[in-house]
Amino acid sequence: xxxxxxxxxxxxxxxxxxxxxxxxxxxxxxxxxxxxxxxxxxxxxxxxxxxxxxxxxxxxxxxxxxxxxxxxxxxxxxxxxxxxxxxxxxxxxxxxxxxxxxxxxxxxxxxxxxxxxxxxxxxxxxxxxxxxxxxxxxxxxxxxxxxxxxxxxxxxxxxxxxxxxxxxxxxxxxxxxxxxxxxxxxxxxxxxxxxxxxxxxxxxxxxxxxxxxxxxxxxxxxxxxxxxxxxxxxxxxxxxxxxxxxxxxxxxxxxxxxxxxxxxxxxxxxxxxxxxxxxxxxxxxxxxxxxxxxx
Numbered sequence: 001x002x003x004x005x006x007x008x009x010x011x012x013x014x015x016x017x018x019x020x021x022x023x024x025x026x027x028x029x030x031x032x033x034x035x036x037x038x039x040x041x042x043x044x045x046x047x048x049x050x051x052x053x054x055x056x057x058x059x060x061x062x063x064x065x066x067x068x069x070x071x072x073x074x075x076x077x078x079x080x081x082x083x084x085x086x087x088x089x090x091x092x093x094x095x096x097x098x099x100x101x102x103x104x105x106x107x108x109x110x111x112x113x114x115x116x117x118x119x120x121x122x123x124x125x126x127x128x129x130x131x132x133x134x135x136x137x138x139x140x141x142x143x144x145x146x147x148x149x150x151x152x153x154x155x156x157x158x159x160x161x162x163x164x165x166x167x168x169x170x171x172x173x174x175x176x177x178x179x180x181x182x183x184x185x186x187x188x189x190x191x192x193x194x195x196x197x198x199x200x201x202x203x204x205x206x207x208x209x210x211x212x213x214x215x216x217x218x219x220x221x222x223x224x225x226x227x228x229x230x231x232x233x234x235x236x237x238x239x240x241x242x243x244x245x246x247x248x249x250x251x252x253x254x255x256x257x258x259x260x261x262x263x264x265x266x267x268x269x270x271x272x273x274x275x276x277x278x279x280x281x282x283x284x285x286x287x288x289x290x291x292x293x294x295x
Contacts, residue, residue, distance in 0.1 A: 004261030075145030178238030
C-alpha cells in the first residue's frame, strides 16, 4: 500500500494545514474560490449561470455535444466548495463525456443543515424535467465525496430517473465504522470527517436517516447502473467498496474501481494527480455505455 509520489507530497502539505474546525468557514470558502480562479479552465462551447427552481446552477455545454445531461454535485464535506470551485472540473467532465453538465450550487451547512442540500437537488431535478431545452434528454448524476452522498441520495429519492450514477470516493457512513478509517487515513483526518457530519446533521436522529446515511437505505435495488471509484489511501475507501458490494448483491449493474497509490480529493486536481484523467475517461466510457433509462 505505497503512496504514489504526488500523493506523498499532498499528504505532507495537508499535515501543515490547520484543523478544519479551527478555520473561519467564510474565509476558507472565499480562499477556495480565489484559488479556483487561478486554475486553468478548458474551453467549452457555452457556460450559463441559471436559476433552477430557486437554486443556482451552472450549465456547461461542450463542443459537439451528444444528447444527455450530467447533474454534477460537488464535494467539500457538505460545508465547502461551490460551482465556482468546481468550474474547471465540470468543464473537463463535459468535454470528456461530450454531455452537458449541470453543476448544482446546493445550500450548505452549518447555515443550512440537512435536508437542505438533497431538497435543493430534488428541486433542480424537477426544474430539469420541465426545461424546454434539457427536459427530454437522458439524465445522469455524478458526485465526488459529499457530492457522491448527494448523488446517491438523489438516485434513491428518484428511482427510474437516471441512466447512470457515478460516485467518486463517496462520503456515506457517519459512524465511521469501516477499517479504512484506521488503516488508510492518509491526508484526511477521520476527526475532520466527523466534523463534517456534525455540521451537516441538524440533530442526532438525522445521522440514522437514509437520506443522510444512504448505506442504511432499503431501496438500493432501485439504483441505475453505478460506477463507484475509491482511492487506496482514503478513510472513505471501505464504505464506497461496501456500497458496491451491496449493489452487486441487489442485482444493480455496478463497476467498482480502486485507484492505487492515491488519496482522497485526487479527482478534482488533475494538474497534480495523473489518475484524475484516467477516472474521467472511465466515467465517459461508463456513461456512454448507459445512454438511456432502461425500463
